[in-house]
Amino acid sequence: MAAGAQPNVTSRVAMLSGCRVLDLTTERGLMCGQILGDLGADVIKVEPPGGSSVRSLAPFFAGQPGPERSVYWWAYNRNKRGITLDLETVEGRDLMRQLAARADFVIESDHPGALAQRGLGYDDLRALNPALVYVSITPFGQDGPKASYADSDLIVMAASGVLILYGDEDRPPIRMSVPQAYLHASADAAGAALIAYYDRLNTGLGQQLDVAAQESLGLAQQSTMLAATIGGDETRRMAGGVKMGPIRVPLVWEAKDGLVTCVFLFGSALGVFTRKLMNYIYEQGFCDQATRDKDWIAYADMLLTGREPIEEYERAKGVVAAFLRSMTKAEAFDLARQHGFLIAPLATIDDVLQNPQFVAREYWQTIEDRDLGLKLTYPGPFARFSATPIEYRRRPPRVGEHNREILVGDLGLSEREFGDLARRGII
Amino acid sequence: MATRLPLAGVKVLDFMWVLAGPGITRAMADYGAIVVRIESVERIDPTRTVGPFKNNNTGAEHSTLFGNNNAGKLGLSLDLKKPAARAIVLDLVRWADVVCEAFSPKAMRAWGFDYESLRAVKPDIIMLSTCLMGQTGPLARFAGFGNLAAALCGFYNLVGWPDRTPSGPFSAYTDYIAPRFGLAALMAALIHHKRTGQGQYIDQAQAESALQFLTLPIIDTVGSGRKYSPIGNDDPEHAPHGIYPAAGDDRWVAIACRIDEQWQALCAAMDRPQLAEDPRFKTFSARRRHREELDRAIGEWTRARAPLETERILQARGVPAHTVANTFDGNADPQLLHREHFVRVNHPVAGETVVENSRYRFSRTPAEVKRAAPAIGGDNQYVLEKLLGYSDDRISDLVANGVLG
Numbered sequence: 036m037a038a039g040a041q042p043n044v045t046s047r048v049a050m051l052s053g054c055r056v057l058d059l060t061t062e063r064g065l066m067c068g069q070i071l072g073d074l075g076a077d078v079i080k081v082e083p084p085g086g087s088s089v090r091s092l093a094p095f096f097a098g099q100p101g102p103e104r105s106v107y108w109w110a111y112n113r114n115k116r117g118i119t120l121d122l123e124t125v126e127g128r129d130l131m132r133q134l135a136a137r138a139d140f141v142i143e144s145d146h147p148g149a150l151a152q153r154g155l156g157y158d159d160l161r162a163l164n165p166a167l168v169y170v171s172i173t174p175f176g177q178d179g180p181k182a183s184y185a186d187s188d189l190i191v192m193a194a195s196g197v198l199i200l201y202g203d204e205d206r207p208p209i210r211m212s213v214p215q216a217y218l219h220a221s222a223d224a225a226g227a228a229l230i231a232y233y234d235r236l237n238t239g240l241g242q243q244l245d246v247a248a249q250e251s252l253g254l255a256q257q258s259t260m261l262a263a264t265i266g267g268d269e270t271r272r273m274a275g276g277v278k279m280g281p282i283r284v285p286l287v288w289e290a291k292d293g294l295v296t297c298v299f300l301f302g303s304a305l306g307v308f309t310r311k312l313m314n315y316i317y318e319q320g321f322c323d324q325a326t327r328d329k330d331w332i333a334y335a336d337m338l339l340t341g342r343e344p345i346e347e348y349e350r351a352k353g354v355v356a357a358f359l360r361s362m363t364k365a366e367a368f369d370l371a372r373q374h375g376f377l378i379a380p381l382a383t384i385d386d387v388l389q390n391p392q393f394v395a396r397e398y399w400q401t402i403e404d405r406d407l408g409l410k411l412t413y414p415g416p417f418a419r420f421s422a423t424p425i426e427y428r429r430r431p432p433r434v435g436e437h438n439r440e441i442l443v444g445d446l447g448l449s450e451r452e453f454g455d456l457a458r459r460g461i462i
Numbered sequence: 463m464a465t466r467l468p469l470a471g472v473k474v475l476d477f478m479w480v481l482a483g484p485g486i487t488r489a490m491a492d493y494g495a496i497v498v499r500i501e502s503v504e505r506i507d508p509t510r511t512v513g514p515f516k517n518n519n520t521g522a523e524h525s526t527l528f529g530n531n532n533a534g535k536l537g538l539s540l541d542l543k544k545p546a547a548r549a550i551v552l553d554l555v556r557w558a559d560v561v562c563e564a565f566s567p568k569a570m571r572a573w574g575f576d577y578e579s580l581r582a583v584k585p586d587i588i589m590l591s592t593c594l595m596g597q598t599g600p601l602a603r604f605a606g607f608g609n610l611a612a613a614l615c616g617f618y619n620l621v622g623w624p625d626r627t628p629s630g631p632f633s634a635y636t637d638y639i640a641p642r643f644g645l646a647a648l649m650a651a652l653i654h655h656k657r658t659g660q661g662q663y664i665d666q667a668q669a670e671s672a673l674q675f676l677t678l679p680i681i682d683t684v685g686s687g688r689k690y691s692p693i694g695n696d697d698p699e700h701a702p703h704g705i706y707p708a709a710g711d712d713r714w715v716a717i718a719c720r721i722d723e724q725w726q727a728l729c730a731a732m733d734r735p736q737l738a739e740d741p742r743f744k745t746f747s748a749r750r751r752h753r754e755e756l757d758r759a760i761g762e763w764t765r766a767r768a769p770l771e772t773e774r775i776l777q778a779r780g781v782p783a784h785t786v787a788n789t790f791d792g793n794a795d796p797q798l799l800h801r802e803h804f805v806r807v808n809h810p811v812a813g814e815t816v817v818e819n820s821r822y823r824f825s826r827t828p829a830e831v832k833r834a835a836p837a838i839g840g841d842n843q844y845v846l847e848k849l850l851g852y853s854d855d856r857i858s859d860l861v862a863n864g865v866l867g
Contacts, residue, residue: 050654066674070643074650093698094682106685110677157825176823179800185724185782189695189703193716193784196792198705200632201621207705207714208786211631212620212693218675222642227822229649230493234468234827236656242826250803250821253792254485255631255638258514258530260792264804264816265526267514270789271712274629279513286609287618287630294627296613298606304508336520372604379610381618381628384683384690387673390614392601398670412684414673418647419596421577422662423654 049075050423054232056140057081057131058115062089063248064144064172065111066221071140071228072114073416073425079441080115081131083122084460086434096409102434103407109431113402113413117432118441121461122153130461131155133446136163139235140228144172144217147182157243167241168231170224172217176247186248188214195252196260203274219255220248281345282338287381288356290364297367298377299355301334309334312355312376321361322354388412402430438462465827467494472652475551475558476500476535477575479507481608481634482668483564483592484531485641486648491534492820492829498554498845499535501838502542503867516812522838523811529835533807533817537836538845539867542573546865551575553850555583559655560648562590566605567597577663586661588651592644596667608634611669616676622692636672643671701749702728705786706761708769714786715769717760717776722746727779732763809834842866 054076058068072078080087091100092107121127132155135141141160143150150156157169171177174186175194184190192198192210202209224246235241253260259270271278275287288297299309309331317327329351330337337343359367364380371378382390393399398415416425442448442462456462472495478484484499484507491497501507509531510522517524538554540547551573555561561580563570570576570591577589594611595601604610612618612635622628647664655661673680679690697703700718702725708715719725722745729738737743737759742752749756764772769785776783785791792798802819809815812834820829846852846860860866 048658050650070646074646094678094686094688096685098686106678106682110681175797176801179797181777181797184777184784185780187700187703187718187720187782189697189700189705189716189718190782190784193705193714193786194795194797196787196789197632198716199712199714199786199788202629203623203626206623207695207707209621209623209629209692209695209705211617212696213676213679213690215675219639219642222639222646222674223821226489226642226645226649227824229646229653230468230489231824231827233649233653233656236653237468238466240826242824245823245825247797247801247822249797250801250819253818254641254821255635256789256792257481257633257638258527258818259789260787261526261530261804261816261818262514263790263793265514266517267526268518270514272629272632275627277633286633287627294618296609296618296630298609302508302511303506304511372601375605377606377610379604379606379613381613381630382616383619384616384676384679387614387616387676388680388684390601392595392599392604393670395599396596396667396670409685411681414677414680415670417643417666417671417674418590419665420647420651420662421664422660423651 048423049426050420051076054140055079055138056142057134057138058142059150060142060144060172061087062092062107063217064142064221064224065089066218067142067170067172067224067228068115069111069113070222070225070417073427075423076140078115079134079437080112080117080432082117082119082434084119084435084462086119090434109411112431113427114429115432116429116437116441117435118438119435119462122155124461126456127461128153128155130442130446132160132163135160135167138164138167139232140168140170142170142172142224142228147171147173147177161241165241166235166239168228168235169241169243170228170246171243172220172224172246172248174248176250177245188216191216191248191252194249196256197252200256200259200270200272202272204272208272216248216252220246220251223251279335280339282335282348285352288359290359290362290367290380292363294381295359295364295367296379296381297355297359299352301331303332306332306334308375308377311374315370315374315376316354316358319358321358326351326354400427402427404430435462467830468824468827469493469495472496472560473558474498475554475561477561477563477565477570478592479564480509481531481637482640482644483562485637486590486592486644487535487562488531488533489641489645489820490648492831493827494830496849497535498849499532499537499836500551501537501539503539503838504541506838516815523809526815526817529809529812529815530817532835533831534833535836536841536845537839538842539839541865541867544863544865546860546863548573550846550850550860550865552583555580555587557849558584558587560588560590560652562592562648564592566593567591567602581661586655586659588648588655588661588664590644590648590664590666592640592666592668594668596670597665608637608668611636611672615669615672617672620690620692623694624692628692636668639672639675640666640668643674696753701725701746701753702756702760704757704760706757706764708764708772709767710769712788713769715764715772716784716786717764718782720782724781725749728760728776728781731775731779731781732760734759734763805831807832807834809837810840811837839867
């Protein structure tokens with residue numbers, strides 16, 4: 036917990052306590068429910084009998100497949116309970132409708148119209164529960180010319196305008212090696228769902244939220260797609276950096292023992308950092324006074340107007356490169372912390388786990404499953420709340436783990452009805 | 463009749479700047495919150511100096527990056543070195559439901575605007591601080607941009623070719639993750655406040671939010687000792703899976719097949735049904751093993767046509783494919799146009815300009831994006847007169863004494 040952030044702790048009631056979420060998502064939307072669960076909602080993951088297809092996604096713990104061993108499943112289903120329901124059967128759908136009638140949120144990531152065909156679309160459920168917030172996460176949206184496009188993480192990356200900005204100039208663009216597109220959409224969906232819920236507290240009315248991963252992920256193209264509409268320039272990728280017209284700005288640099296990122300940019304805001312860095316580089320004897328004293332604030336304009344030849348800029352970059360190559364990543368980072376330079380090492384996942392900042396803040400959380408002999412390390416809370424801290428209360432559910440608790444306990448089915456549903460494979 | 467927007471009546475005092483913070487309040491403004499953004503004339507938001515610029519004019523009011531991230535907000539310029547400016551802030555704190563800021567941890571304290579001080583003025587205030595590494599810990603004061611957090615979180619080492627040094631994601635990647643979590647955090651706190659009357663303080667570290675997107679490799683690294691390094695465009699669940707050359711300058715098309723049927727449909731589309739029967743490519747694992755030859759065969763076909771043509775041919779057959787949109791394509795993307803993704807707004811200085819719409823559609827209370835981002839100090843009069851009820855004389859004094867900038 037942040038120091039000085041322990042005010043009026045009058046209630047430890049979670050922020051979304053009492054809110055019920057039905058999570059029907061596939062691999063595309065799992066994180067949305069997890070965020071709501073972190074914030075205290077009662078999230079019920081609904082899977083088909085036998086378990087979600089996500090459970091068969093690699094990687095698996097110790098490389099051994101099994102429905103309870105998919106890392107993908109574990110990564111995005113904490114703080115959820117789990118039931119199985121066969122939505123291909125009339126009875127399964129009927130139970131789903133009963134659950135929806137008393138739920139606050141439904142989150143789904145099926146193809147547009149797929150749930151409506153089963154009588155579980157927004158209009159069907161709104162009729163039962165006008166206050167329901169119904170969140171739909173798809174690649175391109177509920178309607179429009181691409182609504183039925185076949186997709187994957189790579190396809191959405193390509194469509195969003197982000198992919199073209201990643202990678203080396205002399206090769207095809209590349210995506211991030213850990214899929215990201217639907218995480219952006221799922222996190223967006225959580226914020227949107229809460230805006231709609233806030234509205235519902237005022238009006239008593241729910242609505243459908245149509246979240247398209249193409250648009251969500253598009254945030255990461257940093258407004259570059261607007262250039263075409265306002266008479267601006269096209270942005271093109273540059274390995275480990277950005278291109279601004281003829282100016283090639285590297286963000287990845289070599290240190291003695293590996294790579295660091297370093298911002299060497301200009302303008303009234305960013306040029307200040309460059310001036311500070313060049314002062315230090317001069318003091319260390321890596322450049323002459325004239326190089327130090329270039330007008331780093333106006334430098335971009337000078338290059339664009341030809342007042343400063345590009346060769347001079349390339350030479351200055353060479354000075355910075357020689358400076359960074361003279362030290363280790365750790366030394367460069369220490370300097371950055373001391374002097375406020377914009378330099379950081381390129382961390383591996385192991386480095387991240389050992390980063391003293393996350394350790395000092397007790398960020399890493401462990402969830403244990405003794406039966407399976409698993410002890411999992413999770414990234415901790417996405418934010419620290421002084422009055423209502425996020426807690427990791429539950430490990431991800433096993434297949435059908437809470438069937439009885441929810442169907443008998445909450446919906447009030449008799450044990451006989453429950454047994455009958457189980458026998459007939461509906462749950 | 464206009465629908466009442468979800469956040470109508472929610473008042474936000476916004477000390478955010480750069481990318482991640484203002485992204486949160488942009489979303490709140492879209493859905494009806496009144497957002498008053500404090501800006502310094504002396505130290506303007508760095509994104510005002512970054513493009514794209516309208517007509518390549520690099521003036522502070524022409525950045526569309528700033529414009530896109532701040533549409534719908536009101537702009538108040540203050541010289542916070544002056545006590546009278548700080549007094550205005552405290553009046554705004556009394557007015558506000560939410561205060562949010564994105565400075566490095568010492569700045570707000572130096573002005574006397576830390577949570578404890580603001581709570582003394584407004585006991586149920588909700589305050590969000592968002593910075594790179596969080597308010598506490600040895601790196602709390604390590605400030606900077608999202609590329610630094612992206613490097614420290616491991617994202618840079620996940621974009622690259624196996625035979626080269628990593629190229630990293632474009633620009634400030636964690637700046638595009640953190641606002642989504644910041645919004646969820648603030649909305650949850652607002653819901654909690656509505657239900658209990660209780661305010662609170664939220665410490666958001668951009669890095670800690672962003673690492674949610676690496677949950678899988680983190681669990682796997684600790685749990686199974688697997689090492690994650692960049693693998694180009696490879697994907698263990700798809701074959702073929704790649705970015706293929708297309709006709710034109712730097713034009714590419716993405717193709718990803720998860721199941722045999724998609725691969726067979728791709729072969730049919732390429733008019734090479736024999737490829738589907740080729741033992742090198744017949745099964746998923748065979749395609750994975752021979753993926754270099756596979757990619758070459760597909761590339762021979764894709765390079766002969768425009769990316770959009772390949773996209774249409776393949777999507778018509780249910781094969782996941784899409785043009786790799788360049789930064790000029792979005793403008794004409796029929797899906798984005800169908801969703802009214804681009805919104806024209808009038809900027810008081812730059813004139814007509816374009817911003818992106820909300821990134822999701824609400825069926826009953828759709829976002830309203832009508833106002834351009836504020837010019838520096840563009841709403842001083844409105845904020846002081848209409849929101850705080852200051853008299854004209856008082857406002858004139860503030861102007862004369864240089865308090866507003």
